[in-house]
Amino acid sequence: xxxxENPKKERVLVAMSGGVDSSVAAALxxxxxxxxxxxxxxxxxxxxxxxxxxxxxxxxxSSTDVDDARAVADRLDIPFYVMNCxxxxxxxxxxxxxxxxxxxxxxxxxxxxNTYLKFDHLIRKMKELDCDWLATGHYAKVVESxxxxxxxxxxxxxxxxxxxxxxxxxxxxIPKLLFPVGGMKKAEVRKIAxxxxxxxARKKDSTGICFIGKSGYSNFIEQQVGRENLLPGKLxxxxxxxxxxxxxxxxxxxxxxxxxxxVSYSEPLYVxxxxxxxxxxxxxxxxxxxSQSARLHTMNWLDDVEDGETLRVxxxxxxxxxxxxxxxxxxxxxxxxLEPQRAITPGQAAVMxxxxxLVGGGWIL
Amino acid sequence: MSFQPFExxxxxxxxxxxNNATTPVAALLVPHxxxxxxxxxxxxxxHQSGRGPKTLIxxxxxxxxxxxxxxxxxxxxxxxxxxxxxxxxxxxYEQLAVSGELENKSRFICSQVxxxxxxxxxxxxxxxxxxxxxxxxxxxxxxxxxxLEDALKQAPTALVSVMIANNETGxxxxxxxxxxxxHKYGALVHSDMVQALGKIPFSLKNLNVDxxxxxxxxxxxxxxxxxxxxxxxNQLVSLIHGGAQERSRRAGTENTLAIAAxxxxxxxxxxxxFEQQRIRELRDGLEKKMKESISGVEVTGAGVxxxxxxxxxxxxxxxxxxxxMNLDMKGFSVSTGxxxxxxxxxxxxxxxxxxxxxxxxxxxxRLGLGWSxxxxxxxxxxxxxxxxxxxxxxFNDEASEVSKESV
Numbered sequence: 105x106x107x108x109e110n111p112k113k114e115r116v117l118v119a120m121s122g123g124v125d126s127s128v129a130a131a132l133x134x135x136x137x138x139x140x141x142x143x144x145x146x147x148x149x150x151x152x153x154x155x156x157x158x159x160x161x162x163x164x165x166s167s168t169d170v171d172d173a174r175a176v177a178d179r180l181d182i183p184f185y186v187m188n189c190x191x192x193x194x195x196x197x198x199x200x201x202x203x204x205x206x207x208x209x210x211x212x213x214x215x216x217x218n219t220y221l222k223f224d225h226l227i228r229k230m231k232e233l234d235c236d237w238l239a240t241g242h243y244a245k246v247v248e249s250x251x252x253x254x255x256x257x258x259x260x261x262x263x264x265x266x267x268x269x270x271x272x273x274x275x276x277x278i279p280k281l282l283f284p285v286g287g288m289k290k291a292e293v294r295k296i297a298x299x300x301x302x303x304x305a306r307k308k309d310s311t312g313i314c315f316i317g318k319s320g321y322s323n324f325i326e327q328q329v330g331r332e333n334l335l336p337g338k339l340x341x342x343x344x345x346x347x348x349x350x351x352x353x354x355x356x357x358x359x360x361x362x363x364x365x366x367v368s369y370s371e372p373l374y375v376x377x378x379x380x381x382x383x384x385x386x387x388x389x390x391x392x393x394x395s396q397s398a399r400l401h402t403m404n405w406l407d408d409v410e411d412g413e414t415l416r417v418x419x420x421x422x423x424x425x426x427x428x429x430x431x432x433x434x435x436x437x438x439x440x441x442l443e444p445q446r447a448i449t450p451g452q453a454a455v456m457x458x459x460x461x462l463v464g465g466g467w468i469l
Numbered sequence: 470m471s472f473q474p475f476e477x478x479x480x481x482x483x484x485x486x487x488n489n490a491t492t493p494v495a496a497l498l499v500p501h502x503x504x505x506x507x508x509x510x511x512x513x514x515x516h517q518s519g520r521g522p523k524t525l526i527x528x529x530x531x532x533x534x535x536x537x538x539x540x541x542x543x544x545x546x547x548x549x550x551x552x553x554x555x556x557x558x559x560x561x562y563e564q565l566a567v568s569g570e571l572e573n574k575s576r577f578i579c580s581q582v583x584x585x586x587x588x589x590x591x592x593x594x595x596x597x598x599x600x601x602x603x604x605x606x607x608x609x610x611x612x613x614x615x616x617l618e619d620a621l622k623q624a625p626t627a628l629v630s631v632m633i634a635n636n637e638t639g640x641x642x643x644x645x646x647x648x649x650x651x652h653k654y655g656a657l658v659h660s661d662m663v664q665a666l667g668k669i670p671f672s673l674k675n676l677n678v679d680x681x682x683x684x685x686x687x688x689x690x691x692x693x694x695x696x697x698x699x700x701x702x703n704q705l706v707s708l709i710h711g712g713a714q715e716r717s718r719r720a721g722t723e724n725t726l727a728i729a730a731x732x733x734x735x736x737x738x739x740x741x742x743f744e745q746q747r748i749r750e751l752r753d754g755l756e757k758k759m760k761e762s763i764s765g766v767e768v769t770g771a772g773v774x775x776x777x778x779x780x781x782x783x784x785x786x787x788x789x790x791x792x793x794m795n796l797d798m799k800g801f802s803v804s805t806g807x808x809x810x811x812x813x814x815x816x817x818x819x820x821x822x823x824x825x826x827x828x829x830x831x832x833x834x835r836l837g838l839g840w841s842x843x844x845x846x847x848x849x850x851x852x853x854x855x856x857x858x859x860x861x862x863x864f865n866d867e868a869s870e871v872s873k874e875s876v
Contacts, residue, residue, distance in 0.1 A: 141798065185794050188815060232791045232861060233798070 529732020639779020
């Protein structure tokens with residue numbers, strides 16, 4: 105495999121979030137001689153829950169991140185635009201996030217944001233703005249695979265690698281993508297930001313889910329669906345089914361959760377199962393969290409995979425990856441892990457790799 | 470009378486066609502700036518450093534009074550058009566509240582397409598329990614005068630605020646009729662005249678308006694200065710309490726630099742009729758050619774007289790925001806609606822109020838030609854517009870073919 109060489113003097117649309125990675129991506133592209141156009145998608149009014157300054161009826165206020173992105177674009181002297189994508193974000197990301205939660209699963213909204221906003225909406229904008237490429241600050245690489253096709257490969261920085269969030273990419277889009285920081289470590293990226301005097305150089309990494317404020321998941325779900333629609337239920341002990349306590353709604357729990365359960369028992373207890381039908385939340389000892397199989401639906405493939413092939417599979421973003429045999433089913437894939445895995449969580453994505461190459465993934469049932 | 474082409478301070482190679490948002494600064498102001506900055510004294514000071522700024526402000530006030538056709542003391546300098554609009558509306562409201570007349574005159578009226586600084590101020594009064602009525606405007610740009618008269622008849626009205634011309638479509642409203650009707654029913658009239666300055670000649674002497682707002686940066690001058698014209702004898706409570714500046718109608722040390730610049734521009738009064746005609750011809754020519762060369766183009770609010778350089782065009786099948794970005798990258802500054810502080814546009818409330826659908830509003834482009842616009846700028850713009858619209862529309866064709874296939 106070899107790095108794809110970037111042709112020069114072409115126009116590239118770079119998605120700028122106001123963070124250090126996409127800012128450096130833009131700066132590197134300018135340095136490489138591209139005709140660079142910056143764009144920010146205003147997806148969520150972060151002032152809604154976070155900001156202590158109330159800006160009246162604020163439909164026209166901009167977030168600090170947008171201002172940061174604009175300041176970087178100004179420093180680089182490139183055109184920069186803000187697109188209002190709040191409606192699309194609400195529909196494709198927020199609504200799905202809330203629905204998944206209400207089904208007792210643990211959603212991963214960043215994938216949908218990539219699927220429906222970054223690599224769909226922005227690909228269209230790329231064409232409409234007469235650009236040849238779309239660049240983002242993702243930690244991922246585009247490489248030529250053995251078959252001669254372009255493929256996504258994990259980034260140089262293993263710790264930051266974001267290919268997990270890219271498994272839903274349409275393979276046709278890959279030849280149009282540039283990931284300028286994918287071949288770097290985070291520390292190098294920050295160093296470049298310092299050298300280029302970008303105001304975001306020391307900005308904190310965004311962690312967690314961008315639209316969940318300090319008030320946390322439960323409050324967010326309550327705001328979105330309304331407290332009256334959240335039903336109470338029981339905390340039951342696995343496997344016997346004894347009722348240990350009452351709870352105020354399944355949205356307060358995620359698989360594998362240990363803290364904040366509000367029950368006491370001789371052994372540490374974990375959330376094992378959330379049943380949206382009965383609103384029962386099952387608790388049990390850690391050993392019950394382990395499982396060797398997983399069932400996936402709604403697959404997306406970026407390369408050919410043989411039935412029965414063994415691939416490295418990540419079952420959550422922070423997962424190291426584990427070997428599993430892939431068996432294709434009408435709905436998707438059944439995974440058989442070689443070793444038992446802890447907390448295979450419904451609603452999360454299982455993303456598959458052949459060596460460093462991203463080959464596809466699906467959603468855990 | 471003939472004039473040399475008007476020179477402005479140029480930033481980059483961009484051709485600026487958004488003169489309703491702001492205007493470029495006149496080149497003729499630049500040589501003065503250093504002298505004006507040198508007058509950094511406080512105009513209210515008794516020592517000698519106050520003399521210079523005081524004189525500059527006085528001269529500017531005189532020039533502006535001449536431009537507007539009013540008495541110099543009828544001019545209240547503010548920090549801009551928005552403040553002037555706020556001062557007129559809240560000032561009248563507070564005055565009535567103070568004098569206990571609010572109960573007898575509880576209604577405030579404005580049009581549905583006012584600038585946000587009028588609209589939101591009216592909303593503010595509404596929250597305080599004021600009976601606010603908004604007068605509709607048709608898609609053709611016609612203000613519903615019958616509706617206005619009915620509203621005036623129904624309840625004793627304190628103030629009617631109707632802009633002289635709309636900032637997006639350029640439609641000129643029949644302000645004389647509005648004044649006549651309102652006065653007949655005992656209401657005061659305020660007019661947001663920000664868009665009129667420099668575009669059409671007028672004299673406040675002949676216009677029986679009680680309050681009118683103006684802004685320096687829409688008239689080739691600096692940001693940070695506005696005027697509320699308040700006719701002699703009007704009672705108004707100040708928004709900003711403090712010193713006795715502006716005859717106690719607006720406290721705060723004067724913005725000498727911006728006021729002096731505004732006053733200097735006022736001396737360009739004679740140029741207005743010349744530019745009015747020149748720009749109207751440019752605009753009309755552009756509209757004609759646009760309609761000939763781009764299918765489906767519609768000019769919003771074309772049913773009434775419009776400001777010479779303003780046009781709001783609906784280009785079906787094209788997203789206005791995307792079109793704007795493309796044109797911007799080709800060197801042309803245009804807009805899709807009123808300038809938004811976040812730079813992240815929503816469909817124009819003005820166009821929606823005029824009865825355009827969301828899609829239509831989002832397919833609209835606003836142009837404002839100005840004194841610095843040359844014939845060749847308009848020609849080059851048109852060429853690029855045609856090419857870009859064609860290209861953007863071709864994506865729609867692709868998309869609809871794909872969706873047909875998938876069906």
